[in-house]
Amino acid sequence: MKLLFILLTLISATSLAFEAHVANYQLSIGGFKIAEEVRTLKPLEGSYFYTANAKTSGLAALIKDYSIAAESTFSINNAGVDSSTYQIIEREDKEISKNRSINIDSNxxxxxxxxxxxxxxxxxxxxxxxxxxxxxxxxxxLSFDLKNKPDQSLFSYQVADGKSIKRYDFKKSGNQRIHLENKDYNAIKIKRINHKSGQIEAYFLPAYQYLPALIKQTKKGRNYTYKMTTLNISTAKGLQVVF
Structure with missing residues (x-):
């Protein structure tokens, strides 16, 4: 009976996982637009491959040619998202300034x-x-947990970045309407707690896989904003432009 429950839990978790998608974000610092980022999620056999490619744009690109490429491989189990590999490469004026790569084994x-x-x-x-x-x-x-654990309000994660292991604690702060692309959406507001610096505030859209549509971060006194501009979700009929 216990084995049956575990199998049903695993099947349920897999069925409620992510669809392939491409999300475009705009990065601003202090209200000044500086970069564009494309995040792509592709299902693999039993896991997912997630990439992010950001590059300075507009006037910021004239000041500095800066880009970031990151990739993550993760799977879904009954506890949620579980990473297995992560790499980030930063380039300044075509020269590599950072290259971190890690292998992760939670077992x-x-x-x-x-x-x-x-x-x-x-x-x-x-x-x-x-x-x-x-x-x-x-x-x-967070997207996965918000969708599959609707009655939970506190979320904790072990985050490995190739430099250290940190604990991130978040609290659900209710619902809030946000305005994107001339439309209003109902979003779930999440805030990072138990941390004095590096504040994070994010808004997730239940209508679109609970993906983050707006992320606000404070780093070293600077206010960063990541705002989703477009989202393409892969369906049986092909790529569908959602907004």
Whole structure:
């Protein structure tokens, strides 16, 4: 009977997972638009491949040619999103300024850095029992939990970024209407708690896979805003433009 319950839970979690999609975001700092980002999610066999590519645009691109490419591989289990690999590469004027890559194993409770020219030494981090996410899959973990745990208001995650392991705690702060592309949407507001610096406030859309439509962050006194501009969800009929 217990085995049947576990199997049903796993099947339910998989059936309520993500559809393939492409989301475009605009990044602003202090109200000044500086970059465009494209996030793409593709299902793999038993897992997902998630990428983000951001590049300075407009006047900001004339000042500095800066780009970020990140990718994450993760799966879904009965506890939610569980990452297995993560890499981020930053370039300034075509030169690589950061290259971090890690392998994640929540079953063994360990995160291991991968060797590259920027990481000539292998590092290992022990983590607590439970799922592990990375900075890229973090908001998808929230999306999944908001959809599948509607009665839960507090969410905690172990986040591995190739430099350390940090705990992120979030609290659901009710519903709020947000305005995007000349339309109003009902969004779930989430705030990061138990943390003095690096505040995060995000708005997730139940109508569209609970994906984050607006993310506000404070880093070192600067206010960053990520705003979704378009979302294409893959369906049996092809790519559908939602808004």
């Amino acid at each position: 063994l409770q360990v995160v291991t850095s991968a060797l590259n020219t920027a990481q000539p030494k292998i590092n290992n981090w022990k983590v607590n029992q439970g799922n592990i996410v990375d900075p890229l899959s973090l908001f998808l973990a």
